Amino acid sequence: DIQLTQSPSFLSASVGDRVTITCRASQGINSYLAWYQQEPGIAPKLLIYAATTLQSGVPSRFSGSGSGTEFTLTISSLQPEDFATYYCQQLKSYPITFGQGTRLEIK
Amino acid sequence: EVQLVDSGGGLVQPGGSLRLSCAASGFTFSNYYMTWVRQAPGKGLEWVANMNQDGREKNYVDSVKGRFTISRDNAENSLFLQMNSLRAEDTAVYYCARYQIYGSGNYIIFLDYWGQGTLVTVSS
Numbered sequence: 001d002i003q004l005t006q007s008p009s010f011l012s013a014s015v016g017d018r019v020t021i022t023c024r025a026s027q028g029i030n031s032y033l034a035w036y037q038q039e040p041g042i043a044p045k046l047l048i049y050a051a052t053t054l055q056s057g058v059p060s061r062f063s064g065s066g067s068g069t070e071f072t073l074t075i076s077s078l079q080p081e082d083f084a085t086y087y088c089q090q091l092k093s094y095p096i097t098f099g100q101g102t103r104l105e106i107k
Numbered sequence: 108e109v110q111l112v113d114s115g116g117g118l119v120q121p122g123g124s125l126r127l128s129c130a131a132s133g134f135t136f137s138n139y140y141m142t143w144v145r146q147a148p149g150k151g152l153e154w155v156a157n158m159n160q161d162g163r164e165k166n167y168v169d170s171v172k173g174r175f176t177i178s179r180d181n182a183e184n185s186l187f188l189q190m191n192s193l194r195a196e197d198t199a200v201y202y203c204a205r206y207q208i209y210g211s212g213n214y215i216i217f218l219d220y221w222g223q224g225t226l227v228t229v230s231s
Contacts, residue, residue, distance in 0.1 A: 032214075034217045043224055044202075044218075045221075046217055046219050049215065087151065089154075091217065094166045095166075095168045096154040099151075101152075
C-alpha cells in the first residue's frame with residue numbers, strides 16, 4: 001500500500017499568513033494526488049487534483065505543486081474560512097489512501 | 108446541480124448488517140465511477156470501495172473485503188453499500204462520492220462531489 005505522510009499534523013497561523021502543507025508518498029505516484037479541505041461535521045471539499053490543478057470555484061489563493069513523491073499545498077494569504085483540516089489523497093493504485101490530515105487553526 | 112444524499116446509517120450490534128444508500132441527482136449517474144469513503148469519530152478519511160459504471164469492476168480496502176459489497180442501480184441513480192459482519196472498528200460516518208476519471212494513459216482522477224454522510228455505529 002502507498003503511505004502518505006503529511007507535515008505538519010497541526011499548524012497554527014494568522015489571517016493573512018502564507019502556509020504550506022507537505023505530503024510525502026512512500027513510492028512514486030506521478031501526479032495522481034488530490035487535496036481536500038474538511039470543516040468539522042461537513043463532507044470534504046475538493047481543492048486540487050492532478051497535484052496542481054485548481055478545482056472550479058476554489059479561490060486562487062490555493063495552489064498545489066509537486067510530482068513523484070513530494071507534494072505541497074500552499075495557501076497564499078489565509079482567510080478566516082480556511083481554518084479547517086486538509087487531507088492529501090493518492091489515486092495511483094489501490095487501495096486509495098489519504099494522508100493523516102493537517103489541522104489548521106487560528107493563532 | 109449535482110447532489111448525493113446518503114442514508115441508511117444507524118446503530119447495529121457487532122456481527123450485524125446494514126445497507127447504506129446514496130441517491131444521486133443532477134448528473135448522468137451511469138457515466139461515472141462511484142466510491143465510498145468513511146471517517147471514524149475524530150479520525151481521518153479512509154477509502155472503502157469503488158465501482159465502475161456498469162458494476163463489473165469493484166475494488167475494496169482489505170479491512171472490508173468479504174464483508175462489504177458495493178453495488179449500484181443505474182436505473183434508480185443509486186449506489187449501495189451492503190455491510191455484513193460489522194465490527195466496532197467499522198463505526199464511522201460513511202460518505203458516497205463521485206469518482207471522476209478521464210484521459211488515457213495518464214489519467215486524471217479525483218472525487219469531486221460528496222454526500223453529506225451517514226453515521227454507522229457498531230456497538231452492543
